[in-house]
Amino acid sequence: MNNISNIANASALLPIRGTAYVPVPSDDALTPPQKYFDTDFTNSDFPLLWGKANGGRGDLSNFVNDLNINFVHLYDWSVPPAPGQQPGEYQRSHIAFLDECASLNIKVFVPVSNYFLQQLHAGKNITAFITAMVAEIYQGTTTPHRAAGIWGIGNEFDFENGYTIADVAKMIQLLINAEKSLNIPASALLPITAPVSFADPTGKRIPGIIAIQQLQAALISIGLESVWNTRFIASMNPQNEGFFIANYIDNTFPTFFPNLPFFFAEMGVPIKQDSPVKTEEDQAAFVLSQLENSKPRNNFLGACVFQFLNQTLLKEGSECTFGMNKYSGKFTTGTIPPNYIPGGGQTYNVDELVQKPMYAEVKEGFK
DSSP states (O other), rough: OOOGGGGGGGGGGGGGEEEEEEOOOOTOSSSSOOOTSOOOOOOTTOHHHHHOGGGGHHHHHHHIIIIIOEEEOOOOOOOOOOOTTTOOOTOOHHHHHOOOHHHHTOEEEEEEOOHHHHHHHTTTOOHHHHHHHHHHHTTTSSOOOTTEEEEOOOOOSSOOOSOOHHHHHHHHHHHHHHHHHOOOOGGGOOOOEEOOOOOOTTTSTTTTTHHHHHHHHHHHTOOOOOHHHHHHHEEEEEOOOHHHHHHHHIIIHHHHTTOOEEEEEEOOOOTTTTTTTHHHHHHHHHHHHHHTTOOOOOEEEEEEOSSOOOTTTSOGGGGGGGOOOEEEEEEEEEOOOOTTEEEEEEEEEEEEEEEOOHHHHHHHHTT
16 A cells, blocks of 8 residues: 555655746757757756856756745656766766755655666666666765655656567666665665656546556556555646646545656647737736645655756757747857766757736746
8 A cells, every 4th residue: 555654755755836848949859969969968067057146047946945846857868977987978966966866855856767767678778877876876886876755667658669568677677686786775765756647548537547457457467566555656738727627636536546746747738829828927927826735644655847948959840849948049158077978068949038918827827
């Protein structure tokens, strides 16, 4: 029987006032420049995006001091070097980012991205990569970094992502194997989640429920019922009105999972001309209603706003409208440290951002 109190380190997440965070520079693209190679920008390559030192934009301190945000939902975590070592090719260190988060009391959703699940599905041996991630989070000790909040396995596995629900269960097993190889005690283990979409294949107004039931079955089928019972926290990605969200928190989800903690990993709405949300002002009001109806209660931990920044070159159509900020067209530049391969010595854009009306409503909703 699951609840927040019997999952080690879950109570440290309460209450979640979060944002999905991909601080992508404006010169990135769907086919990224080699200097970027993925969308992991929360590392020591790019401190001027998330940090305040040396004239940085200071996203993390702005989250805390202006928006009352205490949780960041990330999507990519490049393979890190061994603790204390310099990064090798296509490796990035996240310790400086984690240290900044810890200094601000921000908890981090540490992602095992869709990319690694796709590699697993293709039959690639990714054990060393997953072990490296765990080693970075524990830094040669058996205590997690103070900023580490939860392991996040993929995103929306119920959609066609080049991997299956069975792969998600296998990835969780690989994570557990890595923890065991590093002798991490049960009391120091982080919770685990695997966000699902708000799709509803039944048409019975029970979004996300079937996918979570299927993951539960997949975990049990490979002998991981204990993970479900003692480490798993459900998460989902709603784009629904506030009243629907309130009913989901209070009635729908508890009907199917009365003892399972859960949170919203992505909560927002796009701007679409064929919908009620046609303008930035419409979006702001809609998101405020979502936030007002998703306060933590019972087994519900809270919500992450989707998202930090419109991504005009990474997304298409309404997919690039979710952000509470957008690019202004002005930027300064930082330089990737010379020891990184690829990209060492090249510049990256540190964009000046413009707050959309949604920004003020997120501030209101999280106050």
